[in-house]
Amino acid sequence: MPHDHNDPAAAHETVPHGALPPVVAQFKSQCSRCSMRELCLPVGLDPEALAALDQVVTSRLRLHKGDALYRDGDPFAALYAIRYGSAKTVVLMPDGREQVAGYHLLGDIVGLDGVAHERHGSTAVALEDTEVCVIPFAAVAGLAREHPLLQKNLFSFLSKEVGEGLHAMLLLGSLRAEERIAVFLLNLGERYRRHGYSATEFVLRMTREEIGSYLGLKLETVSRLLSRFQAEGLVKVAGRSIKLIDIPALRLLAGQRC
Amino acid sequence: MPHDHNDPAAAHETVPHGALPPVVAQFKSQCSRCSMRELCLPVGLDPEALAALDQVVTSRLRLHKGDALYRDGDPFAALYAIRYGSAKTVVLMPDGREQVAGYHLLGDIVGLDGVAHERHGSTAVALEDTEVCVIPFAAVAGLAREHPLLQKNLFSFLSKEVGEGLHAMLLLGSLRAEERIAVFLLNLGERYRRHGYSATEFVLRMTREEIGSYLGLKLETVSRLLSRFQAEGLVKVAGRSIKLIDIPALRLLAGQRC
DNA sequence: CGGATGTTTGAGTAATATCAACTGTGGTGG
DNA sequence: CCACCACAGTTGATATTACTCAAACATCCG
Numbered sequence: 336m337p338h339d340h341n342d343p344a345a346a347h348e349t350v351p352h353g354a355l356p357p358v359v360a361q362f363k364s365q366c367s368r369c370s371m372r373e374l375c376l377p378v379g380l381d382p383e384a385l386a387a388l389d390q391v392v393t394s395r396l397r398l399h400k401g402d403a404l405y406r407d408g409d410p411f412a413a414l415y416a417i418r419y420g421s422a423k424t425v426v427l428m429p430d431g432r433e434q435v436a437g438y439h440l441l442g443d444i445v446g447l448d449g450v451a452h453e454r455h456g457s458t459a460v461a462l463e464d465t466e467v468c469v470i471p472f473a474a475v476a477g478l479a480r481e482h483p484l485l486q487k488n489l490f491s492f493l494s495k496e497v498g499e500g501l502h503a504m505l506l507l508g509s510l511r512a513e514e515r516i517a518v519f520l521l522n523l524g525e526r527y528r529r530h531g532y533s534a535t536e537f538v539l540r541m542t543r544e545e546i547g548s549y550l551g552l553k554l555e556t557v558s559r560l561l562s563r564f565q566a567e568g569l570v571k572v573a574g575r576s577i578k579l580i581d582i583p584a585l586r587l588l589a590g591q592r593c
Numbered sequence: 594m595p596h597d598h599n600d601p602a603a604a605h606e607t608v609p610h611g612a613l614p615p616v617v618a619q620f621k622s623q624c625s626r627c628s629m630r631e632l633c634l635p636v637g638l639d640p641e642a643l644a645a646l647d648q649v650v651t652s653r654l655r656l657h658k659g660d661a662l663y664r665d666g667d668p669f670a671a672l673y674a675i676r677y678g679s680a681k682t683v684v685l686m687p688d689g690r691e692q693v694a695g696y697h698l699l700g701d702i703v704g705l706d707g708v709a710h711e712r713h714g715s716t717a718v719a720l721e722d723t724e725v726c727v728i729p730f731a732a733v734a735g736l737a738r739e740h741p742l743l744q745k746n747l748f749s750f751l752s753k754e755v756g757e758g759l760h761a762m763l764l765l766g767s768l769r770a771e772e773r774i775a776v777f778l779l780n781l782g783e784r785y786r787r788h789g790y791s792a793t794e795f796v797l798r799m800t801r802e803e804i805g806s807y808l809g810l811k812l813e814t815v816s817r818l819l820s821r822f823q824a825e826g827l828v829k830v831a832g833r834s835i836k837l838i839d840i841p842a843l844r845l846l847a848g849q850r851c
Numbered sequence: 852c853g854g855a856t857g858t859t860t861g862a863g864t865a866a867t868a869t870c871a872a873c874t875g876t877g878g879t880g881g
Numbered sequence: 882c883c884a885c886c887a888c889a890g891t892t893g894a895t896a897t898t899a900c901t902c903a904a905a906c907a908t909c910c911g
Contacts, residue, residue: 434763450752480738493751494708500758505692507765508809551766
């Protein structure tokens with residue numbers, strides 16, 4: 336099989352959109368009953384709009400760690416809402432270098448960059464076993480014409496992503512390595528908190544290399560700084576388990592962001 | 594007058610949305626007759642949708658060099674399409690550092706990051722005397738429900754901005770200083786080309802410091818690299834006038850992007 | 852249990868920032 | 882219209898940050 340996800344050369348498997356294996360197709364989505372509905376596309380929708388969404392968001396995909404949800408260059412057809420698990424989005428260079436551009440947790444919607452050119456401009460890869468809802472874009476955009484709030488949500492998610500891009504530029508363009516790490520940790524904690532998890536104690540789903548790529552640093556730099564933060568009593572690190580100890584000090588480093 | 598644009602402390606004037614000075618309010622927009630219509634929000638619209646847009650995009654603003662179109666924290670009400678001139682968008686840190694996040698030429702639409710939170714998350718400043726069309730967002734979003742193509746264009750502009758954010762992350766996170774400069778120059782040339790200007794000979798509207806901020810470099814580094822590129826015969830630099838000489842070599846540096 | 856993958860830490864290096872001096876250049880008022 | 886001033890840009894010497902290369906150690910998975 337080409338693109339087997341255990342094959343280190345092929346690296347990741349793209350889930351085909353047309354013929355889904357039965358084991359995947361059987362999962363039926365229902366936004367109206369989804370536990371994520373207050374953090375995802377359905378936020379604030381009236382029952383009628385929700386019912387309409389249910390008609391259109393009908394399938395889910397299950398991904399294994401390392402599977403690609405879509406790849407750079409794939410035709411764009413749908414957005415994907417993460418029901419559980421997590422994913423990274425990666426931008427590739429012709430020479431093979433790559434930049435992790437985003438780190439997405441449950442409730443997040445990925446694939447938004449594909450709308451403009453009807454083709455994805457990045458690759459999304461599951462960081463652990465992950466389930467996503469498939470949101471066929473054309474259908475939902477059609478629905479949005481009848482349901483202003485749904486349209487508003489779509490605009491809103493797109494715009495939020497724009498804003499995140501701006502802050503990523505600030506992070507990568509203006510902050511020192513230690514500041515980037517502090518922002519990263521606080522931001523991640525904040526996102527977990529919003530989902531009802533601890534903001535101060537969590538498990539990273541990325542390798543040091545992926546964190547480094549996201550922050551524009553090398554893996555050794557990430558490792559060293561985490562060690563230093565630990566020595567200074569800012570955090571407690573045990574492999575991928577992180578505990579934030581001195582939040583005010585981290586905030587200071589991060590310059591009050593987050 | 595507070596915020597006079599000649600006052601170095603106030604730095605830039607925010608144009609108030611409510612009471613526009615008469616000299617500004619007198620300019621009537623007409624998308625249907627605008628020379629930018631094929632590069633801006635109206636692209637591809639049918640005559641009916643265009644006429645509807647004309648009803649809603651009714652005013653223009655004139656800005657002097659250094660005037661702010663909106664500022665970080667301002668309530669969001671409208672998008673702005675650049676009719677002529679250019680602008681930078683800037684993201685600010687609490688400690689005063691700032692990062693130039695975008696460089697916008699005619700036809701570009703700025704303000705897209707404000708949709709989500711109904712508040713702008715960045716500041717847009719004119720780099721020269723500039724005129725923009727005011728696109729009241731709520732009204733246009735309403736129209737978009739009746740005109741699928743207009744909706745599509747709105748989604749498309751938002752999504753394009755997301756994609757640009759991804760590429761900015763690649764630029765800032767993975768490229769060396771010389772590669773960033775090469776990408777910057779080629780990208781700028783490409784954008785001028787699209788507007789019918791020369792792709793190889795143009796005038797920068799930014800200072801070295803602004804370019805540096807955009808690229809995550811210091812002004813001295815930008816200056817040095819431009820000098821080096823000139824010494825190597827890649828470009829001809831005379832202050833802000835740039836001529837790209839050896840495009841293939843620049844492309845090679847840029848890694849085929851652009 | 853063993854290999855592969857990921858992490859830590861050290862020593863030396865390269866890239867870019869910083870500090871500083873000097874040189875254009877464009878706009879303004881005399 | 883010219884002289885001047887503030888601002889923008891260049892260039893050099895030095896400092897610093899983060900990278901590279903390398904080796905040892907840990908952890909996960911089959």
